[in-house]
């Protein structure tokens with residue numbers, strides 16, 4: 006089960022928890038499971054966030070593989086110079 | 087508007103052109119004579135990207151009016167190398183990685199040549215003050231100054 | 246990671262594009278002229294905030310030599326709804342920034358444009374355009390923007406983000422909060438707490454080459470664009486959004502680029518020149534003046550930041566709290582998020598709270614500038630850390646060492662760090678002779694740290710083996726500081742042929758696969774990864790060709806130092822075959838050989854730096870001189886060490902300029918008072934000492950050669966490092982930049 010860690014602003018959308026466990030092999034699965042379980046997350050997920058998987062930031066996540074204990078964070082897209 | 091007829095020498099060859107009275111030498115070099123090696127960074131004499139030699143004197147070509155060069159001698163970046171053979175200043179800029187984007191480089195090369203013709207053995211401080219009219223935003227000047235000092239040593243036959 | 250000894254990577258060859266550049270032969274944005282080409286000029290708003298009541302172009306159009314005049318009406322409606330926002334880019338705002346519609350939102354905002362046979366006629370035509378404005382009060386500071394009675398830039402804008410939010414029309418675009426733990430609890434267990442406020446002014450990237458573009462309209466509504474940009478694919482995409490075209494209707498060729506530092510990551514004149522070219526039926530060139538660059542292109546945010554940090558007597562941080570306000574300029578989208586995500590990231594903490602506001606003001610819309618958002622955040626955090634160190638009587642490096650994040654520690658923005666060399670940079674500073682060198686009177690020394698994420702993203706590369714055994718490396722990333730040669734070095738290492746036998750090429754949008762722009766310190770990392778993969782593809786084919794030639798299995802062929810070598814008992818039967826031999830016989834063994842790779846690179850690896858700065862303060866004039874400067878950075882692996890040093894030196898000097906002199910100065914009407922290099926004072930050679938560099942190499946495990954991004958981190962530490970040095974020299978803590986002579990004198994008088 007991958008662990009999604011949510012910032013304070015998003016916790017209300019997942020019934021107040023800081024971490025939710027999601028069974029998913031990649032980010033696409035994780036996103037669609039999250040959408041089903043927590044419809045309030047939709048706006049965040051639609052915005053096309055970057056994610057970090059175990060500390061690695063990925064700008065366009067989709068098919069990125071998840072390990073059984075991967076830690077996933079949703080992050081804003083950061084532009085570089 | 088009546089155009090002025092100008093005959094001048096550019097990099098050892100005669101050049102002839104018509105220009106408006108207010109037309110800068112920089113515009114003429116780039117747009118009439120197709121010598122685009124001389125760059126425009128500001129147009130107001132503050133960046134040195136447009137440096138050329140006029141009768142052996144270093145000038146910002148954006149501050150010179152084209153009619154003024156009638157009957158005089160110009161040297162631009164295109165005239166620094168001897169055909170395919172790079173001038174030692176150019177060679178040292180390459181060896182020291184003294185350019186990143188390279189848009190300031192023609193101006194620095196021309197200004198350096200003017201410096202070393204006047205003062206073949208400048209100190210670091212003299213070099214920094216001489217080149218203070220040339221802006222480089224990429225390098226922080228470190229490698230440029232090293233390249234100039236090394237080129238000076240080579241031209242003196244010490245390197 | 247390949248453990249074998251490297252032959253080319255890490256050497257310092259002369260760059261491939263260098264000879265052209267020292268000869269003046271390289272073609273930059275303004276160097277292209279086409280037959281029949283017209284010159285475009287843009288009419289810019291003289292007001293910082295005004296409604297556009299009417300624009301009359303009739304007189305301009307009637308002038309001899311004027312072939313097209315355009316206004317916002319000649320553009321499609323600004324994109325809205327689905328597809329109009331992508332990550333940080335809102336294409337509706339971008340369209341309005343490229344050409345104003347209802348309102349002028351900063352002095353310099355494009356109002357109309359003309360194309361004429363000469364620049365002089367174009368300039369006369371601009372003066373003949375009549376615009377009626379209803380002038381509004383300009384909003385020039387964060388304070389004014391946030392005041393309850395502030396004029397509103399965008400009536401329809403509502404604050405987004407986390408409650409509490411201002412209600413109704415507002416200049417606050419977003420409020421964001423992040424963090425974890427319980428800061429109140431954290432602060433209550435602290436022995437010392439310091440809380441301070443910091444401000445920085447609007448500053449510009451200051452690239453020496455002004456924006457320049459030539460566009461021509463060709464058959465079927467297609468367009469060709471030649472311009473100086475950090476990304477030809479970015480120009481293609483953004484023009485297609487602003488002009489409602491299919492991206493592939495636009496072909497973009499990137500010229501050589503005379504600096505960008507983030508400022509050439511968006512479009513300004515490019516869509517304008519396309520519309521002018523279309524309307525006039527002729528190619529149109531637009532070259533900005535320096536003044537236009539200052540008043541109408543990407544500065545970075547002015548900021549106000551409050552930071553509070555609590556520590557134990559041994560230096561351990563117990564909690565940290567910050568509020569960041571960043572100016573976005575005329576449209577939302579300041580780099581406040583990146584400021585928030587970097588502000589406490591160098592340090593381990595259990596309790597942290599970070600709040601950020603993105604605020605619109607009547608200044609040009611900010612564009613990315615080298616580690617966007619991070620330098621001002623570091624200025625604040627490092628300033629408080631420096632003060633804490635002196636209150637605790639601790640060496641400032643030691644205070645950092647107590648708290649520095651290690652592999653596995655949680656960053657203040659959430660995720661855990663992977664391996665990096667932050668602590669190595671701190672140790673290197675402690676051991677550096679500079680750190681212990683004696684100081685004279687009126688001199689001071691400061692240190693400070695900096696962090697930047699670095700980017701990965703999408704890149705493509707083709708490696709083409711030519712019939713003479715030389716290779717062409719084709720990528721889609723403009724080379725802004727020697728990256729072409731880094732690409733060639735990595736290809737040379739893989740193929741085993743000398744780097745001067747490789748020709749690196751930056752291709753147009755029709756000649757290579759999509760590549761995200763040159764920015765975020767990503768090219769040597771991500772595009773480099775694509776080059777390595779494409780070169781490996783070539784090596785695989787070369788082994789196959791050798792296997793065919795020898796009639797052995799491909800498993801019996803190894804690639805060694807530019808040669809196919811027969812293995813496993815075949816070695817005695819076959820002499821090794823060189824790249825040149827295999828390339829020469831390619832026609833017989835299956836045809837031309839080329840490799841390609843397209844990827845979305847992950848794991849760029851964080852960049853950390855620590856800088857040491859010595860200054861001397863002239864108490865008569867208030868002038869601060871930098872005497873000595875040392876930049877230490879973990880770069881993962883330096884592919885071409887000279888250009889890595891160059892990034893560290895150039896970034897440090899930009900940061901020093903930001904700290905000491907650079908600032909936009911506006912009058913009360915919102916007109917920029919210093920839009921020239923004379924008055925916007927960037928560092929010149931005589932202002933600077935040599936910039937010493939120490940390259941720390943803690944390889945990034947996700948890159949085949951261990952590369953981390955390098956270019957952005959170096960601008961982060963200088964702002965605080967300079968301020969700390971000035972503090973030691975004068976006893977005054979400067980919390981507002983720039984630390985310019987009048988401010989120093991005023992502070993010394995107090």
Ligand code: FES
Pocket residue numbers: 125126127128129130131132133134135136137146147148149
């Ligand atoms: S263009 Fe002449 S000095 Fe800048």
Ligand code: FES
Pocket residue numbers: 184185186187188189190191221222223224225453503504
């Ligand atoms: S190398 Fe880019 S401005 Fe000097």
